[in-house]
Amino acid sequence: MKGLKRTHFCGEVSQIGTEAVVCGFVQKVRNLGTLLFIDLRDRTGVVQLAFNETQQPELFAKAETCRGEYVLMAHGTVKERESINHDMKNGNVELVVDDLRILNKAQTPPFEITSDTKVNEELRLKYRYLDLRRAPLQRNLVMRHQIAKAAREYFYANDFIEIETPMMMKSTPEGARDYLIPSRVHPGKFYALPQSPQIYKQLLMVAGMDRYIQLARCFRDEDLRADRQPEFTQIDLEMSFVDVEDILQMAEGFVHHVFQQVLGREIPLPLPRLSYAEAMNRFGSDKPDTRYGMEIQDISEYVKDCGFGVFTGAIEAGGSVRAIVAKQAAGTLTRKEIDKLTEMVKGIGAKGLAFIRWVEEKPSCSFGKFVGEDKLHEILQALDCQQGDVVLIVADKNKVTLPVLGALRQTVARKLDLIPEGQFNFLWITQMPFFEWDEDNNCWMAMHHPFTMPEDDCLQYLDSAPEKVIAKAFDLVLNGTELSSGSIRITNYELQQKMFQALGLTDEEIEAKFGFLVEAYRFGAPPHGGMGIGLDRLAMVMLGVDSLRDVTAFPKVQNASELMSACPSAVDKENLDILGIAVTETE
Amino acid sequence: MKGLKRTHFCGEVSQIGTEAVVCGFVQKVRNLGTLLFIDLRDRTGVVQLAFNETQQPELFAKAETCRGEYVLMAHGTVKERESINHDMKNGNVELVVDDLRILNKAQTPPFEITSDTKVNEELRLKYRYLDLRRAPLQRNLVMRHQIAKAAREYFYANDFIEIETPMMMKSTPEGARDYLIPSRVHPGKFYALPQSPQIYKQLLMVAGMDRYIQLARCFRDEDLRADRQPEFTQIDLEMSFVDVEDILQMAEGFVHHVFQQVLGREIPLPLPRLSYAEAMNRFGSDKPDTRYGMEIQDISEYVKDCGFGVFTGAIEAGGSVRAIVAKQAAGTLTRKEIDKLTEMVKGIGAKGLAFIRWVEEKPSCSFGKFVGEDKLHEILQALDCQQGDVVLIVADKNKVTLPVLGALRQTVARKLDLIPEGQFNFLWITQMPFFEWDEDNNCWMAMHHPFTMPEDDCLQYLDSAPEKVIAKAFDLVLNGTELSSGSIRITNYELQQKMFQALGLTDEEIEAKFGFLVEAYRFGAPPHGGMGIGLDRLAMVMLGVDSLRDVTAFPKVQNASELMSACPSAVDKENLDILGIAVTETE
Structure with a gap:
């Protein structure tokens, strides 16, 4: 050279x-x-x-x-x-x-370095350095960089300072499993990789840092799906002296800035909002994709006397009969297709799927023998149906009906190709319940996390009716993907103790896991709250790709291994001896 | 509110x-x-x-x-x-x-929240959230943020893109010990936390990303000193199609920018340079503090015939007799002080310390009986001494003489308060040796790292005289602190194999540890190089503080524990069972 x-x-x-x-x-x-x-x-x-x-x-x-x-x-x-x-x-x-x-010079690569190379992903991941030469991945990494850059620009301009919190921290298992790191200096003890910098950022508020941001690597030892990686990056922020509204506004400004800077798109503000209850009722999901309609409708009132046991039984048991209408879908949603959908809903907890297929003048109806023609037309009218439409109905307890129809709505929308490309529908989900009932462990769990502040006027229900306690928590949803969740935090020592107790933690557990955090509240904690925005997911949705692997330079696959370097790998016993641990089980 | x-x-x-x-x-x-x-x-x-x-x-x-x-x-x-x-x-x-x-409200804090609070650091670290309320630490974190911000600004403006590399990677122990993470999905196998993103950033160059930067968290399981933390942050960069000069220029631009933005100081460019050999000869250090003089001088020629066995013996054995002159230091460097310095140099490998203390007209000299008055004055004149000066002399092999005098130079400068405050002396160390002899393991080690390119004209010495091989490697030193090291990398498959072999790695070891990296070079690797700049150290020196703990929000102490959260900590056996490991030793 x-x-x-x-x-x-x-x-x-x-x-x-x-x-x-x-x-x-x-x-x-x-x-x-x-x-x-x-x-x-x-x-x-x-x-x-x-x-x-x-x-x-x-x-x-x-x-x-x-x-x-x-x-x-x-x-x-x-x-x-x-x-x-x-x-x-x-x-x-x-x-x-x-x-x-x-x-x-170069050997012939194992696959063509072109945008549309035809080769399985496994081979591409093994030679990731060649895969990354391809234009789509180059573009993805450059745009991910631009998104991160825009995030920093925006929050720095709004008086946030970036503070690095430790990656080797105390293991406080809540939610997902921690990744552990054995300590050499303290044999028998372990560090954990952060699931998020939650505790540290709250302590930074107690420390008077006022506005904190960090593009923070987070780690969860969970089984992977397409939109999960063992490590991922969060635009993590926390603000003092704010209430929910201040945080939402700050986040909306960010959304506007990043879309303008990176895609040249104007996202109209304010972003729409739905309460958690309304989102569940209308879309059967706490992260609804609002790029298409097909909302869930309650037809309990029309069928409560119809004599069809499945319907009346559900209603009598306190549940409901609800439907989605696939407009002009009779051509696609054949009887055979509806059979497939029936299998699908059974797979996620429904007992079955009722339907009305209005192909010819007389609609064909799976529960036709229980309802007269008049009743059927009354239902169709109530649902605002035309000839050509297909109505899909689930009857059960609401905690089944709603999520099942929510999932069905998504499947049908994809099948009918109803989801517009290149459109970005944001949605705030607000007024989240504080608790959710954990059926496996028979106890109340914090839906957001145990540091979340309840709304002032529902503290009275804490003991008597936990399900009524609303949290000062919110999620940001984009095109059906949960981008972010956040909340106002508890900053009162007594209240935090009380919430931990309501979650079934003993005093010893509180002390061992969170002692240093609640202790900190004794010394003057400013009111504060914040959120974490999934950078990888944001990039994925902004770039219109299907997998986090497409926006991650060196991703891991489903079984949490990296194919290029063949990691994780065995290490010498000598190294383990130094750490005071031994392997008790191998693959 | x-x-x-x-x-x-x-x-x-x-x-x-x-x-x-x-x-x-x-x-x-x-x-x-x-x-x-x-x-x-x-x-x-x-x-x-x-x-x-x-x-x-x-x-x-x-x-x-x-x-x-x-x-x-x-x-x-x-x-x-x-x-x-x-x-x-x-x-x-x-x-x-x-x-x-x-x-x-707030309880009375355990110590006063004032700039000059008088309390031991342990208590401050236990209540770090209170310690961080103090103005000096608030300022440190804000300025550290500004330094990171300036770094990103500068490198982004120079076409670098920030790419996140994995934190859970393959263990390839070189240099320091890795922190290990047991895998749940693959029992018996481990991930490692990165000591640096070295391999990934080189693969990003192979991937055609051209200019990469990352503010990357790095981890080393070493015993801690004041300027070490188990985790630290590196401004990590890599560039394609460059040679040493391009990287130095890019880094100098960064230095200029960050000092201007954060401290409003103009650092004159280009930064001074010294070859490794010259730095060792003049300062006895590969990271000399050039804020003060007191350079090492070779007086072998003047004493080679003096009859003092310690001197002549050293010279005859191929070593040398060298000195530093503490100007007008006779008042401070009393005989008693010189005795202390003698103990100090003995502690780091010297056999003793000779001296000339020129207090009265007739200098007092520890080897006076071997040299006549004329000889003594000849030496003093050669060293450009005046009455009031103290000369400190070490005679030994050069590999003892130089580093001992280098360390002595620092100690004496501190004692005499010669080091000016608020001055920033940068220095490039260039032409580093490729190999250093590892006495413990009786083999050659890579001084920088095994991926470093040797200078073209010294490849001939690879087998015959490894000590003559100069690396395309460089360090950036600021006020005696090593801020950064970097190099041009090998991008040739055969040469990389050869260097690994020269370092004593077997083919199996090369394949197991670096197989995927050297394999990558077969498919067309652009010439590239880069460096990593210690962000924490840079902040420490820019802020004029003594410890990395003062520029780290939640630091760990000497024994690698965090006092606030009491981490690391024990974890349930159940969690270890899931990972297929057991504790074999406890504290």
Whole structure:
């Protein structure tokens, strides 16, 4: 590389008549006999290098040795191209090369380095450094960077300071499992990786830091799904002297800023809001996708006397009969398709699926023998149906009916292709219940987390009717994905003790796990609250990709291993001895 | 807090005649009978709240109940103050309060929340959330934030993109010990916390990401010193298509930017450079503090025939006799002090310390009986000494003489108070040796790391004389602290294999530890290099504090525990069973 310095990124070469030095990877070589063209690629795009055998035979011969993914540096003059390539942003020019350096050679890669390479993901992840050369992944990482950059810009401009909290902290298992780190200096003891910086950021408020932000790595030892990774990044923030409204406003400003900066899109503010109860009633979900309608409707009133045992039984047991209407879907939702949907809802807890398919003039109805034609039309009218529509009905306790119809709504929307692309529907879910009943352990659990402040006027129900206690907690939903959750925190020593007790923690457990936190509240804690916004998920939705792996440089797969480096891996017994631990079980 | 919103930070209240709402902690209450003043503190400073019993008796009574560290919100009007407090930036005004809310009460804290609180650090760390309320620590965290912000600004503006690399990676023990994380899904296997993102950032270059930066948390399971923490943050960067000079220039631009932005100081560029050999010869250190002179001088030539066995023996064995001159230090460096220094140098490997103390006309000299008066004056003249100076001399092999005098130079400079405050002396150390001999393990070790590129013209010595191989590696030193080290990396498959072999790794070890990295070089790796700049150390030196604990929100102490949360801690056997490990040793 002696004597030459890059002057332009490949994608930037455009000004005819100027000289340029570019560096990059060979995307493609086209040898036309006496003319040879190399598409040279870097992070910014591609530029065509041109060689002419007649004019520069030696250079041409060198260029002829280049293969895909060779690493080159080239000096030349920018000329207008004879045949313009309209797929390239600088496809009207080429660099007529007069100096070519082959900086490194390359074996044929195990798959094609193209945007639409056809190869299974496993192979791509094994050679992740090659996969990341592909334009879509390059774009994803650049845009993720821009999202993080916009986040910092916005919060810094709003008086937040970024403070780094420890990655090696105390294990306080709540919710997910902690990843543990054995201590060498204190054998038998362990650090934990943070599930979130929750406790530290609250202590930073007690410390008077006032407004904290951190793009914080968080860790959860859970079984993975497409939208889970063992480690992920949270735009984590906390503010003092605020109430719910202040935090929502701050977050809305962020949403507006990041979409404007990164996608050039104006998100209208304020963002819509739904109470938790309304979201459940209308969409059967606490994170509804509002890009399409098909809301859940209650038809209990119309069927309560119909004589169909499934319906009347559900209503009499305090439940309900509810429906979604798939408009003009009779063509797609055939009897066979409805059978599949029935299997699906049975798989998630429903006893069955009733339906009305209004294809011909007379609707076909799974419970037709129980309701007269008039009743049926009354129901269809109540649901505002037309011929061509399909009504799907679930009858059960509300805690079954609603989530089942919520899930069904999503499945049907996908099947009918109702979900518009490129649209961003935000939604606040507010007035969350504080407690949820844990059937497995037969106790109340904190729906958000135990540090959440209850609404003032429902403290009276704490002992008598915990289900009535509303938390000062809120979620931010984007296109059906939960992006963020937050709350106002308890800052009163006695109240925090009381909430822990309501959650069934003994005094010893409180002391052992959270002693230092509640102790801190004795010394003057400012009112505070905050939220954590999933950066990876935000990037995933903004970029319109399906998997967190597409916005993560070196992701792990379902079984929490990284295919490229083959990690996790065995370690020498000697190293474990130093830590005072032993392996008791192997794969 | 209903109905009131903060309008100003405390330190911002200044405009006479305006109204303001402030929030904060009570710093001090002064009750003068009918007048009462509260100093209210937040992150930005202090404002005086004023109450008048005659005019507002109820408010006054409420204010009278306030104690130190109570959390208040107050509304009032900004008035000119009768007695100006020149120690406060807004000490000329006060807020005459007409609405006061006590948001939270506070117990008396275990130590005074003042800048110069007199209490041992252990107690401060146990109540870190109170310690962090003190102005010096608030300032440190704010400035650390500003340093990180300036770093991102600078590198983003130079086409770097920030990419997050995994925290749970493969254990590849090199240098320090890894922290390990047992895997639940793969019992018997472990992840490791990164000692640095070295391998990942190199793979990002192979992936064509071109310019990478990350403020990356790094972890080393080492025994701690004042300037070590088990976790620390590195401004980690890597660039493609560059040589050493490009990286140095980029880093110099950063240094200039961060000092200008954060301290308003202009660091003159280019930064001075010394080769490793010259730094060792002149300062006895690879990270010399150049804020003061007292360089090491070689007096072998003058004493080689003096007949003093210690000197002549050292020289004959291929070593040298070298000295530092403490100018006008005879008053401080008494015989007794020199005895202490002798003990010190013996503790770090020297056999003894010779000296010349030129107090009276006739210098007193520890080896006087071996050298005549003329010889002594010749030496003193060669060393450019005056009456009042003290010469300290070590004779041994160079690998003893130099580092011992280097350490002595530092000790003496501190004793004589030669080190100027508020001065920032940067220094590049270049032309580092590739290998250093590991006496413990009787093998060559990579001085920087095994991925470092050797200088082209010394590859010939790889087998015959490894000590002659110079690496394309460099360190950045600030005031005697190593801030950063970096290098150009090997990007050639064969050469990397060869370097691993020279370091004594077997093919199996190479494959197991670095197989995926060297494999990557087969597919076209661009030339690249980079560095990691210690953010915590940079902050420490810029802020002029002595310990990393002063620039870390929640630091760990010497034994790697965090006093506030009492971490690490024991975990239930049940949790370990799930991970397939058992504790074999406890504290």
